[in-house]
Amino acid sequence: MEVPEVGEELVSIPPSVSTVAIAVNGKGNCKSALKWALEKFGPEGRYFFKLLHVRPKITMVPTEMGNYLPISNVRDDVASAYRKEIEWRTNTMLLPYKKMCSQKKVEAEAVVIEAEDVPEAISLEIAKFSISTLVIGGSSRSLLARKFRGHDVSSRISGCIPSFCTVYIISKGRLSSVRTSTSDTDERTLDERSDSNVSTKSSSSSTSSPQTEWTDTGSVSNHSFYHSSSLPDQRYQALLTINQAIVNKRPSPFDTYHSRSLSLNTEEDAIGSISNCSGIKDGVSIACSSRSYQTDNKSWISDLVSMSDIMTDLSLSGQVDVDFELEKLRIELRHAQGMYEMAQNETNDASRHLNELSRRRLEEAIKLKEIRLREEQARKLARQEKEKIEGMKREAELVRECAEREASQRKEAEVKATRDAEEIQKLEKALTCSNQQYKKFTWEEIVSATSSFSEALKIGMGGYGMVYKCTLHHTTVAVKVLHSNEEQSNKQFEQELEILSTIRHPHLLLLLGACLDHGCLVYEYMENGSLDDRLFRKNNTPPIPWFVRYRIAWEIATALVFLHNAEPKPIVHRDLKPANILLDRNFVSKIGDVGISTLLPTASSSMSTMAKDTAPAGTFCYIDPEYQRTGKVSPKSDVYAFGMVILQLLTTKPPLALTETVETALEEGRLVDILDSKAGKWPIEETQELAALGLRCAELRRRDRPELKDEVLPMLERLKEIAARAQELVPVVPSVPPNHFICPILQDVMEDPCVAADGYTYERRAIDQLLSTNDKSPMTNAPLPHKNLIPNFNLLSAIMEWKSKHQ
Numbered sequence: 001m002e003v004p005e006v007g008e009e010l011v012s013i014p015p016s017v018s019t020v021a022i023a024v025n026g027k028g029n030c031k032s033a034l035k036w037a038l039e040k041f042g043p044e045g046r047y048f049f050k051l052l053h054v055r056p057k058i059t060m061v062p063t064e065m066g067n068y069l070p071i072s073n074v075r076d077d078v079a080s081a082y083r084k085e086i087e088w089r090t091n092t093m094l095l096p097y098k099k100m101c102s103q104k105k106v107e108a109e110a111v112v113i114e115a116e117d118v119p120e121a122i123s124l125e126i127a128k129f130s131i132s133t134l135v136i137g138g139s140s141r142s143l144l145a146r147k148f149r150g151h152d153v154s155s156r157i158s159g160c161i162p163s164f165c166t167v168y169i170i171s172k173g174r175l176s177s178v179r180t181s182t183s184d185t186d187e188r189t190l191d192e193r194s195d196s197n198v199s200t201k202s203s204s205s206s207t208s209s210p211q212t213e214w215t216d217t218g219s220v221s222n223h224s225f226y227h228s229s230s231l232p233d234q235r236y237q238a239l240l241t242i243n244q245a246i247v248n249k250r251p252s253p254f255d256t257y258h259s260r261s262l263s264l265n266t267e268e269d270a271i272g273s274i275s276n277c278s279g280i281k282d283g284v285s286i287a288c289s290s291r292s293y294q295t296d297n298k299s300w301i302s303d304l305v306s307m308s309d310i311m312t313d314l315s316l317s318g319q320v321d322v323d324f325e326l327e328k329l330r331i332e333l334r335h336a337q338g339m340y341e342m343a344q345n346e347t348n349d350a351s352r353h354l355n356e357l358s359r360r361r362l363e364e365a366i367k368l369k370e371i372r373l374r375e376e377q378a379r380k381l382a383r384q385e386k387e388k389i390e391g392m393k394r395e396a397e398l399v400r401e402c403a404e405r406e407a408s409q410r411k412e413a414e415v416k417a418t419r420d421a422e423e424i425q426k427l428e429k430a431l432t433c434s435n436q437q438y439k440k441f442t443w444e445e446i447v448s449a450t451s452s453f454s455e456a457l458k459i460g461m462g463g464y465g466m467v468y469k470c471t472l473h474h475t476t477v478a479v480k481v482l483h484s485n486e487e488q489s490n491k492q493f494e495q496e497l498e499i500l501s502t503i504r505h506p507h508l509l510l511l512l513g514a515c516l517d518h519g520c521l522v523y524e525y526m527e528n529g530s531l532d533d534r535l536f537r538k539n540n541t542p543p544i545p546w547f548v549r550y551r552i553a554w555e556i557a558t559a560l561v562f563l564h565n566a567e568p569k570p571i572v573h574r575d576l577k578p579a580n581i582l583l584d585r586n587f588v589s590k591i592g593d594v595g596i597s598t599l600l601p602t603a604s605s606s607m608s609t610m611a612k613d614t615a616p617a618g619t620f621c622y623i624d625p626e627y628q629r630t631g632k633v634s635p636k637s638d639v640y641a642f643g644m645v646i647l648q649l650l651t652t653k654p655p656l657a658l659t660e661t662v663e664t665a666l667e668e669g670r671l672v673d674i675l676d677s678k679a680g681k682w683p684i685e686e687t688q689e690l691a692a693l694g695l696r697c698a699e700l701r702r703r704d705r706p707e708l709k710d711e712v713l714p715m716l717e718r719l720k721e722i723a724a725r726a727q728e729l730v731p732v733v734p735s736v737p738p739n740h741f742i743c744p745i746l747q748d749v750m751e752d753p754c755v756a757a758d759g760y761t762y763e764r765r766a767i768d769q770l771l772s773t774n775d776k777s778p779m780t781n782a783p784l785p786h787k788n789l790i791p792n793f794n795l796l797s798a799i800m801e802w803k804s805k806h807q
Contacts, residue, residue, distance in 0.1 A: 020133045021050045023122055023157065026093040029137030033170040034097055037135040042106045047133075049108040051097050052125055054118045055090060058083055118153065119160040127162050134161055138169040138176045423800055439513030439522070439755065439792075445472060446520050450479060460530070469525060473760050474779075475740030477512055478526070482519040497521065499594055503566060506801040507559035509582060509592035510794055512740070523592070524738070524798060527585040531645075532578035534587075535652045535676075543678035544587065546687075547723035549649040552589045553690070554716040556581060559591045560642060561709045564635040572633050576641035577622045578648055585736070588805060621655035625700050636702040639712075643697025643705075650691055652676040659698045662691055683726075686719055741799050745770065745778055749803075753796055754789040758782065761792050 020041050024030040034051075041047040060068035061082050071079050094110045101108035115121035126134060138154040158167040158179050167179040449470035450457055460467040465482040472479075497514055504510075513522040528534060531552065534544055544552075556576075563571040573580075573594060580593040622644050624637035647658050651674050665671045671691060675682050693715060699705050706712050743750045743763040752764040758777035770778060771787045 018046065018048055019050060019129065019131045020047045020135065021052050021122075021126065021131045022097075023052050023054075023134065023136040024094070024097055025053065027137065029171065031096070031100070031137075032173040033135050033137035033168075034100055036170045036173060036175070037168075038100065038104045038106060041133075042101075042104045047106075049101055049106055050129075050131065051094060051101075051108060051110040052113065052122055053090065053094060053110065054113045054115055054121045055086070056116055057114045058086060119157040122157055123160040123162065126165050131165060132181065133166050133168070134158075135168045135170060138171040423804075426796065426800065439759070441472065441513050441515045441520070441522060443515055443518050443520075446479060446481075446515050446518070449477075450481075453481065465519075472513075472522060473740075474744065475512075476525045476738070477740070478523045480521045480523065482521075499571065503563075503571070504794070504797045505559055505562045506804070507555045507588075507590050508562070508594070509590045510798045512794060524740070526582035526590065526592075528583035528587060530579050531581040531583060531589065534583060535578060535648060543676065545727075546676075546679040546682050547726045548587050549679060550686075550690070550716075550719045550723035552581070552583075552587070553646055553649060554713075554720040555589045556591065556642060556645065557708060557713050557716050560635075560638050561713060564638070564708065570635060572635055573638050573641075574627075574633060575619060575622070576638050576645065577619050578645060579619075581645070584738075586805065621658075624702070626702055634702060635708065636705050639697050639705045639708055640699075642708075642712075643694045643699075646690060646694030646697065650675055650687065650694070652679075659695060663695055666691060666695070683722065686722055689715065690719060737802060738798075740795065741802065750795070750799060753792040753799065755792050756789060757784040757786050761795060764789060 020037055022030070022034050022037055024034065037049070042049075058079075059071055061071050061074050061079060062068055071082075074082075090112055094112075098108060098110060111125065113121045113125060122134070125131070134157075136154050136157055154169050158169065158177075161167050161179075163182040166181045168175060169177045447453070449472050450468045451470075453466070453468060457468045457470055458466055459469045459478065465480050468479045468481065470477060470479055497511075497516075501511065509526075510524045511521065512524055514520060515522075528541075529538070533539075534541060537543060560573070560576070563573060571594075573591065575593060576591065580591060582590050582592050584590070622641040624634075624640045627633060627637045644655050644658065647653075647662050648655060651658065651662065653661070653674070661674060662671075665674045666688065671688055672682070672684065675687065693706070693712065696704070696706050697712065737749050740761070741749050743753075743766055744760060745766040746763050748763075750761070750763045753761045754764045754767060755761050756767055756771075756777070758780055760777070760779050762778070767778075767789065771784075775784055775787065776782065777784055
C-alpha cells in the first residue's frame with residue numbers, strides 16, 4: 001500500500017543491496033527521482049546505479065506528409081537512418097542523467113529497452129538481474145487523484161515489480177510512497193529506521209487495501225514500535241480493563257455500556273488517525289483535531305453519567321455489588337478527568353503552534369511583499385537600463401552613420417581632389433611645355449575652307465584683319481586674316497602668334513593653328529559672337545540675364561589678372577571692349593584680339609610698371625585718359641576699360657558719357673531707371689555695389705582706380721556666387737561639346753588629343769590601336785608617311801576648360 005505524503009526520513013535504504021535501478025523517461029519527475037536516489041544511496045559508495053529507459057519498438061517510420069509507414073515498407077537506408085535518429089535522441093535524453101551521476105562520482109550504466117509495455121519491460125529487467133531497489137518518479141497528485149492511482153504509470157510499474165524488489169516512488173523531489181519487499185531483513189530494517197525517525201498511527205480500517213505487498217508506514221503491525229501511546233489508547237486500555245471485570249460479574253446489563261464505550265474509542269481512534277495523516281503543515285487541522293478530543297471526552301463523560309444510572313438500577317435489582325462498581329466508576333472518572341486535562345494541554349499546545357504558524361505566515365507574507373517590491377524596483381531599473389542602452393545604441397548608430405557619411409564625403413573629396421590635381425598637372429604641363437606647337441595650315445586649306453574668303457562667311461572685322469567662319473578638318477573655326485602689304489599687320493601677326501603660343505587661360509581665346517606664309521590665325525569658334533552684339537541684341541538675339549552678366553564680369557577680371565601677372569613679363573591688353581569679348585554657346589566669355597597687347601618690362605630693376613608707347617592703340621571711350629595724355633601703358637589702363645565694360649553690362653548703353661550718367665543716377669537714387677530691364681529683376685543692393693565698382697575702375701586718374709587682384713576680384717567672386725545661386729533656380733539645358741572636341745574614331749570627347757601625320761586630331765589610345773594594325777589615315781584613307789603622334793596641348797587645354805564648367 002502507498003504511504004500518503006510521507007517525508008523522506010521515514011524510509012530506510014537497504015545497505016545490503018548493491019544495485020539501484022532508476023526508471024527515466026526524460027521528464028522532470030525522473031530527474032527529481034535520480035537526485036533523490038543519489039542523495040540517499042550515492043554518498044555511501046556501495047551502490048551501482050542502472051538507468052532504465054523503455055522506448056517503443058520501431059515499427060513505423062514517419063513521412064513528410066505527416067503519416068506513418070510500416071518499417072518493412074521503406075528502404076533499408078531510410079529505416080537505418082530513422083533508427084540512428086531515434087538512438088541519437090535517446091542518448092541526448094539520457095545525457096543529463098549521466099552527468100548528474102558523474103557529478104556525484106557514482107558509477108552508472110544506461111540501459112535502453114525496446115518494448116510496448118513499460119511496466120512489464122522494467123519488471124523483466126528487474127527479475128533478470130535480481131535488482132532489489134527501484135526508484136521511479138511519480139506525478140504530483142491531489143488526494144482525490146490518489147484514490148484512482150491504479151491508472152498511474154508508477155503504480156502500475158510498482159504492481160508488476162517482483163516482490164523481492166523494494167520500490168520507491170518520488171514526487172517533487174520527496175518520497176511519495178514505498179512498496180517494501182517480502183524479505184524479512186528488508187522489513188525489519190525499514191521498521192527500525194521508521195521507529196528511529198517518526199512516530200505515527202493508523203486505524204485498523206487502513207489494512208483493507210487489495211494489494212497485500214504494499215506496507216503503510218502507519219499500519220497496526222508497526223504499533224508496537226511506537227515510543228508512547230496516545231490519549232485515546234490509554235482511555236481504551238482503562239475501559240477495557242473495567243469492562244472485562246464487569247462482564248465477568250454482570251455480563252447482561254453492562255454489554256450495552258461496553259459496546260458504546262468501544263464504539264466511542266473506535267471513533268476517537270479514527271479521528272486520531274486522520275489527525276496524524278494530515279501532517280504538521282496545517283495548524284488549523286491540528287486545532288480542530290484537538291477540539292474533537294474535547295467533544296469526545298465530554299460525550300464520554302455523559303456516557304459515564306448514563307452508566308451511573310445503570311449502576312443505580314443494578315443496585316436496586318440487587319444483582320451486582322454496588323460498592324465495587326462505584327469504586328470502579330470513581331477510578332474511571334478520575335482517569336477520564338486526567339485524560340481531559342491532557343486533551344486541554346494538547347489543545348493549548350496546538351493553539352500555540354497555530355499562533356506560531358500564523359506569525360511565521362505573516363512574516364513570510366511581509367518578506368514576500370518586500371521581495372515583490374524589490375523585484376518591481378529591479379524591473380523598473382532594468383527597464384531604465386534597457387531604455388538607456390537603447391538610447392546609447394541609437395546614438396551609436398547615428399554616430400556610425402555620420403562617420404560613414406563623413407568617410408564617404410572624405411573619399412569623394414579625395415577622389416575629386418586627385419582628379420583635379422591630375423587635371424591641373426596636365427594643364428600645367430600643357431602650359432609649361434617648352435615644345436608647345438600649334439597646327440600649321442597651308443594657304444590652300446585656308447582659301448578652300450573660306451570659299452575664297454566669301455562675304456557670306458565673314459563674321460567680323462578686327463583691328464588688323466577680317467574674321468571668317470569656316471570648317472577645317474571637320475572642326476568649325478574662326479579664321480582671322482591680316483590685311484596684306486602692311487608692315488604693321490605683319491608685326492601684329494607675329495606679336496599675336498608669340499603671345500598666344502605661350503599663354504593659356506580658360507577665358508582667353510584659344511589659338512588652334514596658323515598659316516605663317518600669309519598671316520592667318522585659326523581660333524576656336526565662339527557660337528554666340530561678341531559681347532557687344534549680344535548686349536545690343538544683334539539679329540534680334542535674346543537678352544543676356546543679369547546673373548550671366550555678373551559671371552562675365554568675374555571671368556573678364558580673372559583673365560586680366562592672369563595677363564597682368566604673366567611671367568616673365570606682365571601683359572597689357574590695351575584694347576579691352578565688348579567687341580573683343582567673345583561668348584561660346586554657353587555664354588562663357590573669352591578675351592580675344594590680343595594682337596596689340598604690350599609686354600611690359602620686368603620691374604626687378606625699376607619701380608615703374610609703365611611702358612612708353614608713341615603710337616596709342618585701342619578704341620576711343622575705352623582708352624585710358626592718362627595713356628592718351630602721356631602715352632604710358634600700365635595695367636591700370638586695362639582697369640579703366642574694364643570699368644567701362646561693367647557699366648555697359650549693367651545699362652546696355654553706348655560708352656560715350658556713360659560714367660557721368662551712371663554716377664548721376666547713383667547720386668539721385670534712380671539706378672533702376674538706367675539698368676537694362678530686359679536682363680531680368682536685378683538685385684538692387686548688389687547691382688549698386690557693382691555700379692560703384694565700375695565707376696571706381698573708370699576714374700580719370702590711375703591712382704584712384706582699385707587694384708584688380710586685391711579689391712576688384714574678391715567683390716566679383718562674391719557677386720558671382722549670388723548669381724550662381726540665382727541661376728540654379730533656372731532650368732539649364734545640358735551643354736553639347738564642340739565638334740573639334742570629338743574624336744573622329746571614338747565619337748566622344750577626347751582626353752589625350754594627339755595630331756597624327758594626316759593633320760587630324762585623335763584620341764591617343766584610339767589612334768595607337770588603329771596604327772598598330774593599319775598605316776592608313778582613318779579620315780582620308782591615304783597612307784600615312786609616319787606613325788608619330790604630336791600632343792595637341794592647345795586642344796587639351798580647351799577640353800579641360802570645357803569639362804571644368806559643364807561636368
